[in-house]
Amino acid sequence: MRQRSLDCVYELACRDPRVVFVGSDLGPGTLDQMKTEMPDRFYMEGVSEQAIVGLAAGLAMEGHIPYVNTIAPFFTRRAFEQVAVDLCLHQLPVRLIANGGGLVYAPLGPTHLAIEDIAALRSIPNMTIVAPCDAEEMSRFMPCTLDWPGPIYIRLGKGVDAVVSRPEDGFAIGRAIIRGTPGEVLIVTTGIGLRGALEAASDLAREGLGCGIIHMHTLKPFDRRAVLDNLQGVRLLVTLEEHTLAGGLGSMVLETIADAGTTVWPRVLRLGVPDVFPKEYGTQESMMDTFQLSATHVVSAVRSRMSELRH
């Protein structure tokens, strides 16, 4: 997904002279073709995320569309004020390509995890937050970024995530994609969570349990209608996110239902990262297991809750 996002930047740069790339000391060879063919629109700066976000703001004020790339928490933790003030307050079309959304950098430890990025950024007016589920969806999404007003935070999953998106679903910023089979269970997820949700839904279907899925690839603006229109007949609402439970997707779903004045709620099961800094390393997958976010955990958690509901 990460490589595809950069490939897309190059393709967009080829067709739109407004596109500029700004990196913060990324790996060798990053966007070499763009560097060679469009050297005046390729900037690889040092480890200086605050200044780079500000620099991108200055470029955008002059009519460019900067795509800025670094590791997710270096945008959201280190440069939060620049993101809020320089980009969001000025409503500038800067695109933040954030490597390592969620638990991708599990082996690198808590300094590199992005598990509160959505909560932090969704609190800023004018911000758009998108978490595609795979490389193919990334390809459909990136052209939408050219003329979208205001900043976009692009939350990347891992380098080689399995492709689970379908071309026929297309992509529109702010419009969720409905998957699965409507039934007693509804899973709302985002980013690469879709893969686990689809696997879980498939397992649950074999047990005769209908399970709808909302792939909320855009966290902001939030597709409230997608949630409210798909609650009919749902007894268990599951939210699944590679993110802290404080203020992320689960919170957004519950806020949406509460704000709509809903009187009869389904039971709710929020799956996400608890309020801790992870103490282990390992892999993204092993950490997903630790926090019980993998498909098998989703299935057993749903099975258990549905059993409670039936008795």
Next chain:
Amino acid sequence: MVMTLAAPTRLSEAAPPLDERSLYLRRLVIEALEGGGRGHHGSSMSLIEILRVLYDDVLRYRPTEPKWADRDRFILSKGHGCLAQYALLADKGFIPRSELREFCRKTSILGGHPEAGKVPGVEASTGALGHGLPIGVGMALSARMRKQSHRVFVVMGDGECDEGSVWEAALIAGKHRLSNLATMVDYNKLQSYGTTREVQDLEPFVDKWRAFNFAVREVDGHDVRALRAVLRSLPFDPDRPSAVICHTVKGKGFPFAEHNATWHHRSKVTPDDVVRMYACVGGRA
């Protein structure tokens, strides 16, 4: 070169008395302070001559066409000094003078820090410190990319130079040899708590900018002629960004406020304060 504290003192002592235009611009600031009942007094008064010379003699702009493509970009990165910029914007016709009295009021366009999109002539919303130079670097890169001839000016405070983002941006500007970028520091040597020497010493300040690949000049920031000569000679080096260290006096022109940290910001300007301030600048206009 290692700069000693004697240098700024000597420069200040050489400054000629404020002329009528400088007094007039200070009266405009007082109008806003009185209207809003608050404001950054000392931080604005140290800036007046720097902005006066920029707007009178250096910057290219069109007040009736604030977004004119060929204008020089000017960012007041020390946004808390906005009263000085508002005075110049009113003087040049970007905003009506009557707006000054609305300063900080509920529906005014003039807040305690300047906002782009609200105030004609304000390029970027500043106030949080350390943001202007990175933005200016982006603007200067853009101009170079597009082979445009306009220049980018960023005015910062000395306390602001405590921010890491300033030096990140300075590294980038130096690396790209942005000769179309000029940064000026209002070096009044007094930040909110106390002197810069006590709170966060910046010396050797000139050497720091030189080390970041800037071409540096020092000037008395209240000496209009000297400022004019220095700013008209930009860029100082055709292959490097420029830095102008402007030695200034916080609260300049108001003996009770000069070098006085309690006049950095006044959250309640009293009628007596207003009388005292006007007495220093030749009375109400």
